[in-house]
Amino acid sequence: MMALPVQSAIKVRFAELDPYGHVNHAMYFTYLEQGRAEALEAAELHLDRVAAEGFQFVVTEVEAKFLVPATAVFPIVVHTTIEDLRRVSGVWVQEITSPDGNITYLTARIRAGVTNREGRPTKPAAWIAEGLQRLVVATSEA
DSSP: OOOEEEEEEEOOOOBBBBSSSBOOOHHHHHHHHHHHHHHHHHHTHHHHHHHHTTTTEEEEEEEEEEEEEESSSSSSEEEEEEEEEEESEEEEEEEOOOSSSSSSEEEEEEEEEEETTTTTBOOOOOHHHHHTTTOOOOOOOO
């Protein structure tokens, strides 16, 4: 069993800041991408193998809530899990926080699918589906 959420520590660089000293809003999407890539690696879904076998992961929808501006004072941590996994797509849940978890800078829900090389949605190979399943966190139903 792997520990969830997968946590990715990222050092904010000066070039990623806006004129006010805050992380530029577009940079958060790069941080989220890095978090998803590291989560896939943790689940033994190495992107070079995924691509070599004719598959790719494609983001189709992003819902992000910017809560507090991050700065370069502290590193940030991206927390990544999958909330819902379907036949060819899933909903990834990510948060960007301070290292101690006391500040949440951003929350995001990302729908991503699996496609073939031509970009058509396709059912992933069994080893990909199994790897993605390792990232799923059970949600409690009320």
